[in-house]
Amino acid sequence: MLRTPLIAGLIAAGSLAHAQSTVTIYGIADTGVERLTNVNAAGGSLTRMPNLTGTVPSRLGFRGTEDLGGGLQAFLNLETGIALDTGSLNNGGRLFGRASNVGLAGPFGRITLGRQINMTVLAVSSHVMGPSLYSFASHDPYIPNAISDNAIGYLKSFSGLTMGATYSLGRDVSSAGGPPGTNCPGESGTDSKACRQWTVLAKYDSANWGAAVSHDVMRGGPGAAFGMTSSAHTDKRTVLSGWGKLGPAKISGGVLHRERDNAAPLESNLVYLGASYPLTPALTLDAEYSRMDVKASPNDATMLVARGVYSLSKRTAVYAMVGRIKNKGASATSVSAGGAVGAGMGQTGLMMGVRHTF
Numbered sequence: 001m002l003r004t005p006l007i008a009g010l011i012a013a014g015s016l017a018h019a020q021s022t023v024t025i026y027g028i029a030d031t032g033v034e035r036l037t038n039v040n041a042a043g044g045s046l047t048r049m050p051n052l053t054g055t056v057p058s059r060l061g062f063r064g065t066e067d068l069g070g071g072l073q074a075f076l077n078l079e080t081g082i083a084l085d086t087g088s089l090n091n092g093g094r095l096f097g098r099a100s101n102v103g104l105a106g107p108f109g110r111i112t113l114g115r116q117i118n119m120t121v122l123a124v125s126s127h128v129m130g131p132s133l134y135s136f137a138s139h140d141p142y143i144p145n146a147i148s149d150n151a152i153g154y155l156k157s158f159s160g161l162t163m164g165a166t167y168s169l170g171r172d173v174s175s176a177g178g179p180p181g182t183n184c185p186g187e188s189g190t191d192s193k194a195c196r197q198w199t200v201l202a203k204y205d206s207a208n209w210g211a212a213v214s215h216d217v218m219r220g221g222p223g224a225a226f227g228m229t230s231s232a233h234t235d236k237r238t239v240l241s242g243w244g245k246l247g248p249a250k251i252s253g254g255v256l257h258r259e260r261d262n263a264a265p266l267e268s269n270l271v272y273l274g275a276s277y278p279l280t281p282a283l284t285l286d287a288e289y290s291r292m293d294v295k296a297s298p299n300d301a302t303m304l305v306a307r308g309v310y311s312l313s314k315r316t317a318v319y320a321m322v323g324r325i326k327n328k329g330a331s332a333t334s335v336s337a338g339g340a341v342g343a344g345m346g347q348t349g350l351m352m353g354v355r356h357t358f
Helices: 003-017 119-123
Strands: 021-036 046-048 059-069 072-083 099-106 109-117 147-158 161-168 197-205 209-219 234-246 249-261 266-278 283-294 301-311 316-327 347-357
Touching: 099 147, 119 161, 119 197, 119 209, 119 234, 147 197
Parallel strands: none
Antiparallel strands: 021 046, 021 059, 021 347, 059 072, 072 099, 099 109, 109 147, 147 161, 161 197, 197 209, 209 234, 234 249, 249 266, 266 283, 283 301, 301 316, 316 347
8 A cells, every 4th residue: 555655756756856757657467267178189178377468468567758858858668577377477587578678769760779579579569469368479479579688779650651670689588498588698709690680660550551561580599499509590580461440340460471591491471360340339359360381391270269358447358268279280389378289189268357457
């Protein structure tokens, strides 16, 4: 009960000392309970509380800005990813794993230094399903984890057009494992190319439609995960995406082309298409089709997802989602982000949850 007045008092004191500075505390708490089938080769089922995301990942963040005059502004962003099921940290165990950066903004655009989302995230940001537990990102877990360490970012918007780029000197210092912790710190005195990454974006948005294209190139380094153990290895992703309004409905989709050049080379196309329709002012229905096509391989997967979100207020909503994935060959893609499924097996997932923003 004493914490809120204390924080408010500290912020107020800071505002007295620096009248043009502001600090915003924000967050999202989103979790529920899900049921998954075929979580192993024996066909077992699992009931769990997911720790990665619900409709969106849970987080606690701080944004600060200061007006420096002449159209120049300083800013910072610190954002923590939280696993609500246990209270632990997501994003590779980092304290501020979703964002940890500082920068300057002005008529020239926005320059950001530190850990930050890269242009792959912005290229898919208009998709109706977002980073949901069941979404096209289940096929490629890098998509919701396209956040780069040691990065220099630039973004400029004008007349509906957004141009941006990032360059990372060492894309991932965490060795926690999985997509958010790939053990590629870079910044090497013996190999200047190790773990470097660059991304670029061109994006246009109007009132009724939008389109985006991005390109993402990451290099490997000694000991890096997923076979990316040399700076000669590259993993490239190109996204073409778009969205449009059809009456009250929103339709969005795209294709992500990937080429990985290492000891286990991979080429694939991920196609996704989604729609969102406000059935009432409080109830929204969403649906998505996605397919992963791995070239020269039978290891493909197709997924269908449906979701209903009911807003109890501007800040609180309840939701239910159902997903079904069909794996072929040795594909073992779970319908649920961070989940497991028997190789070549289908899987059905059902989740019900609550989301609150502040």
